[in-house]
Amino acid sequence: MSDAATRLDIVREQIVRAAKAARRKAGDVTLVAVTKQRGANEIEPLIAAGVTDFGENRVQEAAEKWPALRNAHPNVRLHMVGRLQSNKADEAIALFDVIHSLDRRSLLDALVKAGDKAGHYPDVFVQVNIGTEEQKGGVAIEDLPGFLGQVRASPLPLAGLMAMPPLEKQPGPYFALLAELARRHDVTGLSMGMSSDYPTAVMLGATIIRVGSALFED
Numbered sequence: 001m002s003d004a005a006t007r008l009d010i011v012r013e014q015i016v017r018a019a020k021a022a023r024r025k026a027g028d029v030t031l032v033a034v035t036k037q038r039g040a041n042e043i044e045p046l047i048a049a050g051v052t053d054f055g056e057n058r059v060q061e062a063a064e065k066w067p068a069l070r071n072a073h074p075n076v077r078l079h080m081v082g083r084l085q086s087n088k089a090d091e092a093i094a095l096f097d098v099i100h101s102l103d104r105r106s107l108l109d110a111l112v113k114a115g116d117k118a119g120h121y122p123d124v125f126v127q128v129n130i131g132t133e134e135q136k137g138g139v140a141i142e143d144l145p146g147f148l149g150q151v152r153a154s155p156l157p158l159a160g161l162m163a164m165p166p167l168e169k170q171p172g173p174y175f176a177l178l179a180e181l182a183r184r185h186d187v188t189g190l191s192m193g194m195s196s197d198y199p200t201a202v203m204l205g206a207t208i209i210r211v212g213s214a215l216f217e218d
């Protein structure tokens, strides 16, 4: 069994290697450590090792775990990577700096309203249903131009596009498609890549990868 610092070193090394292969700078890739179902005792060693960005996929769980951790570590940035219900917008804005799962008008409106009230807005990634899967969240590719227009007309800072490729498929073509959509629509950030495929995502232009299990399990 290795410890958190060792697993983090391995992930960082893979990021460097993949970036180099693609002639990119590893420093242009932000690692978000996804800590769903992980306790503070598992999170603290990553903070001590220099991780600044963390991701959760449930508002309720984040609300239980993170206020105390953030008090102790004010530099941490918290990312919402899971599906977000509009009725949790106020709570989400109080907790998260970045939301990766903006995928519909009703949620956009709820976040704007909550942000108006709170006096600050989270950065947002627009999630794209890149594999056209019925059960998955994300804007349909054909609806992306219109939705990006709505986000750009809102006070929410547009950070980029996010996607999760279909589970049983090779992820490369889907990452490449998301990168192409970002280019076409003049969006700079690309939130793509998880434990099983982040080196491929980095090679294809990811600027932010969301890695969970590779940091916590051998």
Ligand SMILES: *Cc1c(COP(=O)(O)O)cnc(C)c1O
Residues within 6 Å of the ligand: 034, 036, 057, 081, 082, 194, 195, 196, 210, 211, 212, 213, 214
């Ligand atoms: C859990 C999760 C991740 C991290 O997945 P791992 O396979 O554990 O790296 C990334 N993105 C989202 C949206 C998740 O829910």
